[in-house]
Amino acid sequence: MQYKTVTLLRGKESSLERMHPWVFSGAIARLDAGIEEGDLVSVYTHEGRHLGNGHYQVGSIAVRMLAFDDRDIDTAFYLERLTDALRVRQALRLMRPDNNAFRLVHGEGDFLPGLVVDIYAGTAVVQAHSPGMHFARHQIAEALMQLPGGWLRNVYYKSETTLPYKAHLDPENQYLVGQFDTDVAMENGLQFHVDWLRGQKTGFFVDQRENRRLLEHYAANRRVLNMFCYTGGFSFYAMRGGAQLVHSVDSSAKAVKLTRDNVALNYPDDPRHEAFADDAFKYLDAMEAGAYDLIILDPPAFAKHKSALKNALIGYRKLNAKAFGKIAPGGVLFTFSCSQAVSKEQFRLAVFSAAAQSRRRVRILHQLTQPADHPINIYHPEGEYLKGLVLYVE
Numbered sequence: 001m002q003y004k005t006v007t008l009l010r011g012k013e014s015s016l017e018r019m020h021p022w023v024f025s026g027a028i029a030r031l032d033a034g035i036e037e038g039d040l041v042s043v044y045t046h047e048g049r050h051l052g053n054g055h056y057q058v059g060s061i062a063v064r065m066l067a068f069d070d071r072d073i074d075t076a077f078y079l080e081r082l083t084d085a086l087r088v089r090q091a092l093r094l095m096r097p098d099n100n101a102f103r104l105v106h107g108e109g110d111f112l113p114g115l116v117v118d119i120y121a122g123t124a125v126v127q128a129h130s131p132g133m134h135f136a137r138h139q140i141a142e143a144l145m146q147l148p149g150g151w152l153r154n155v156y157y158k159s160e161t162t163l164p165y166k167a168h169l170d171p172e173n174q175y176l177v178g179q180f181d182t183d184v185a186m187e188n189g190l191q192f193h194v195d196w197l198r199g200q201k202t203g204f205f206v207d208q209r210e211n212r213r214l215l216e217h218y219a220a221n222r223r224v225l226n227m228f229c230y231t232g233g234f235s236f237y238a239m240r241g242g243a244q245l246v247h248s249v250d251s252s253a254k255a256v257k258l259t260r261d262n263v264a265l266n267y268p269d270d271p272r273h274e275a276f277a278d279d280a281f282k283y284l285d286a287m288e289a290g291a292y293d294l295i296i297l298d299p300p301a302f303a304k305h306k307s308a309l310k311n312a313l314i315g316y317r318k319l320n321a322k323a324f325g326k327i328a329p330g331g332v333l334f335t336f337s338c339s340q341a342v343s344k345e346q347f348r349l350a351v352f353s354a355a356a357q358s359r360r361r362v363r364i365l366h367q368l369t370q371p372a373d374h375p376i377n378i379y380h381p382e383g384e385y386l387k388g389l390v391l392y393v394e
């Protein structure tokens, strides 16, 4: 299919030839007249060779490539990509009676740049990060409903906060298929409510699934602090792991309520759990030294962009220094960064500086990352965002 044309500057095709999915605006020589934000475009070399088709966007990433050939980007295209993505999740054995929450589409990692789809039991929550995906939302919903198995009943579109503000798309959060508001989903046999209407992002962070399972393994007889608990995922795994007590903290009162509800769903009236609405830094300053021997620090992204990198690294250092200062001897610290702009090495250096400040003996037990349903396109290493360290603190 021939769409309107984007022509690159001479020699600027090499990254696309290596299947990197982005065309930067600085690489473009010419745009056909009338190209609008979100349009499908065909990309050509300066010499007129066709490279592939993608979504055009105003900004530094000008084209997100969907296909490196000349195929139509239609409902059949989306169905094919979604079917491939589903096959991978089946291979990962994420669709089981005791697990029905997972990420079906992770943008570039599933060769669908600009699109995220999370599955919670019978509901798909769709997030567009590009105007092109916003315009394709009905095709995507149609393709989702054609996936084999008949397990999907609801498609909810939630892009009010993820689309570029300047594109003036005014995307309304809405059901594209079906309509029921909340559901109980299951992760490794533990239940949780998902509230895609009011929750952050798509409603529950499935990217910590494997790390929560690892935490469960360390929880027996420990006093656990789950800082930045959001929906309490780490808390109910710690309870199942046999923690002595679990304290969940989040600055958002809504998150504290979600955590209480989710813990109660799995462990009703269990006196081991308490949740508090408080600021992380204040709580860590005020708490007694030695009060906890398992601490989780999973803050929101401190650096949303490269420009915020320096302050983000200072933030990670300060936060971790407080935990190193207070964790009980023999304690285990799970510490994370979900900032894409912060590299694994930079995060490790920030945590290292924090540890050095405490002058305690610290061992790295595990180096954690995002799970396999958040795959990294090998041609797009920028897709790696979640990093974590598990540390043993003497």
Ligand code: SAH
Pocket (backbone or CB within 6 Å): 204, 205, 208, 227, 228, 229, 230, 231, 232, 233, 234, 249, 250, 251, 252, 255, 278, 279, 280, 281, 298, 299, 300
């Ligand atoms: N660990 C969670 C995800 C954390 S998301 C999980 O497994 O799902 C980050 C959370 O940090 C949000 O719920 C947000 O409300 C909370 N938060 C942001 N700033 C905070 C602060 N200064 N103190 C405490 N919580 C904060």
